[in-house]
Amino acid sequence: MNYFELFGLPIAFSTDKNELRTAFMNIQRASHPDKFAQSTDLEQELALEQSAMANKGFTLLNNNEQLLPYVLEITGQIVPDEKYNLAPDFLMEMMELNEGWMDADTEEQKQIILDQINILKNDIFSPIKAYLEANTINDIPQEAMLQIKDYYYKKKYLDRILEDFHH
16 A cells, blocks of 8 residues: 555645645544554554554655655655766766866855756756646656656656765
């Protein structure tokens, strides 16, 4: 069972926070340890597992950075530790940005590089924005899912570069 099923929500790249919270609270009420004080050890253990799973799922579905790869994973678009090959032109652009950052002597020059990265992030986000904001993935064509996968890996790369720049 995935977390969307646990909470009775449609699989999507964004969640309705109110619906998620309501479903979470219902699960927590139903599996609260006090309700199982007179139950068997097995029933207490199952309630505890249910509560722990709900906590983990609630945290994940509330975190947009974790939600995107989770949806891609449960839909079979990515596999854990996948070695995804980014396009050579994208990698070349990343190399140029890295070199530009290393050669930047002033804060103004560094800001230009940061601005270029933010423009690039927006450029890769724009074509898939509507899909990421949809209430369900049911109507997203496979071609778009592949675009979203590519976006995920490019964004991950860009975020890593930005983190390196800020160290």
